[in-house]
Amino acid sequence: MPLLSKTNKKQQEQDGTLKDLLNEDMLEQLRSKKSNLKKQEKDRQEEEQRRKAEERKRREANKSFEELLNESNLDDPKAFKDK
Template identity: 65%
Template sequence: MGKKRKQEEEGTLKDLLQDDLVKQLQSKKADLKKQEEQRKEEEKQKRIEERKKREANKSFEELLNESELDWKSFKK
């Protein structure tokens, strides 16, 4: 009987360790997912800022070339 009881305790300890390990892994997974989302958001903000800087530094010629207006239609 003593041996059976010891096996039950070991099984229980093993289950507890596995549950603890599973919780740790789930926590780590959630942390990594949160970090990845934060990194993506930072990259998005960086691209927006870079685009704004490029737009602000464009010359008149670049702006004119990108314009969708047909300037010839205003010519008489």
Template identity: 55%
Template sequence: MKKKRKQNQNQRSNKKQDELTLKDSLNSEIFKQLNDKKKELEKAEVERIEKEKQKKLEEKRIREKNKSFEELLNESNMNWEKYK
């Protein structure tokens, strides 16, 4: 049983050594370009999300600004019947 475990572990370690990663097979310059492109895309995604969030906040502000008195009164949690 121990022999089989040792053999399996040896086979696994040999496979790991035999496998080449993308970084190993690519030219360092190409790898650097790919990493730069990845960072650029991540930055663009963050900017897009931030712009989307700002747009939603602006739309919410405009909706609040354009509400009628009746809508504001209905949304109020006060009991206005007390004040009649």
């Protein structure tokens, strides 16, 4: 019986080790996936910022004279006062 008991303990230790290795592998895969998702999200946000900047630039370039005049401060008499 003592021999059987030692064998069971060794088997349990090996099973535990295998379980730990699988968990470590799983954790590493999850960490890798998390890292990849963070990078994808960062890339997506950067692309969105570039797209918005290009859109602003295009809208600014396509503004009519009236729109530009309305946005200017030419109607503000304080803008022309001597300082």
